Amino acid sequence: SQQGEEDPQALSIQEGENATMNCSYKTSINNLQWYRQNSGRGLVHLILIRSNEREKHSGRLRVTLDTSKKSSSLLITASRAADTASYFCATDGGGSNYKLTFGKGTLLTVNP
Amino acid sequence: GAVVSQHPSWVICKSGTSVKIECRSLDFQATTMFWYRQFPKQSLMLMATSNEGSKATYEQGVEKDKFLINHASLTLSTLTVTSAHPEDSSFYICSAQDYRGQYNEQFFGPGTRLTVL
Numbered sequence: 001s002q003q004g005e006e007d008p009q010a011l012s013i014q015e016g017e018n019a020t021m022n023c024s025y026k027t028s029i030n031n032l033q034w035y036r037q038n039s040g041r042g043l044v045h046l047i048l049i050r051s052n053e054r055e056k057h058s059g060r061l062r063v064t065l066d067t068s069k070k071s072s073s074l075l076i077t078a079s080r081a082a083d084t085a086s087y088f089c090a091t092d093g094g095g096s097n098y099k100l101t102f103g104k105g106t107l108l109t110v111n112p
Numbered sequence: 113g114a115v116v117s118q119h120p121s122w123v124i125c126k127s128g129t130s131v132k133i134e135c136r137s138l139d140f141q142a143t144t145m146f147w148y149r150q151f152p153k154q155s156l157m158l159m160a161t162s163n164e165g166s167k168a169t170y171e172q173g174v175e176k177d178k179f180l181i182n183h184a185s186l187t188l189s190t191l192t193v194t195s196a197h198p199e200d201s202s203f204y205i206c207s208a209q210d211y212r213g214q215y216n217e218q219f220f221g222p223g224t225r226l227t228v229l
Contacts, residue, residue: 042205042222102156
């Protein structure tokens with residue numbers, strides 16, 4: 001079952017602005033990952049944050065994790081039209097259980 | 113990075129026929145592969161976990177006789193949709209788990225769009 005909830009479900013911004021997407025989950029996790037999916041395509045892995053980490057950066061991406069609130073955020077700075085896609089968070093339970101549970105996703109539209 | 117391919121990328125079939133979708137890890141061996149299903153504008157739902165040399169583990173609510181999974185080698189898993197019906201039309205995505213890195217990352221295929229007429 002899906003445990004992740006992304007917020008907002010859809011986000012429309014202008015090029016150059018920052019985009020923030022949030023994800024909440026319900027059970028304990030080992031890792032939380034963010035993926036991007038362009039329309040009708042497969043998933044592209046963006047970044048992974050472990051349960052003992054609070055913040056991670058990769059290029060224009062910044063991910064935070066608050067395990068006490070069971071939530072994560074993905075910030076894309078200086079957005080570009082090419083960032084238009086759906087963004088999903090996915091959690092895994094760790095140990096031998098690497099099954100991923102995906103959130104519902106946020107559809108980001110970056111207008112040129 | 114690790115590459116996973118799927119074949120075919122899209123398929124249209126008549127109701128009642130069976131369709132086979134292949135998932136291959138191209139440059140690494142994957143003892144575990146996963147099959148997901150995605151309906152339009154929705155998230156990915158895990159259907160089953162495919163382990164090389166053993167029976168697949170299906171998620172609750174997924175009919176194992178409907179969705180046959182065969183993980184015959186360390187680089188190939190197949191999903192066969194048997195007696196397909198229009199409600200089986202969906203985007204099917206596989207992923208392969210790579211144990212070589214610091215964590216067991218899943219690498220996703222590009223997906224297969226199935227349309228059942």
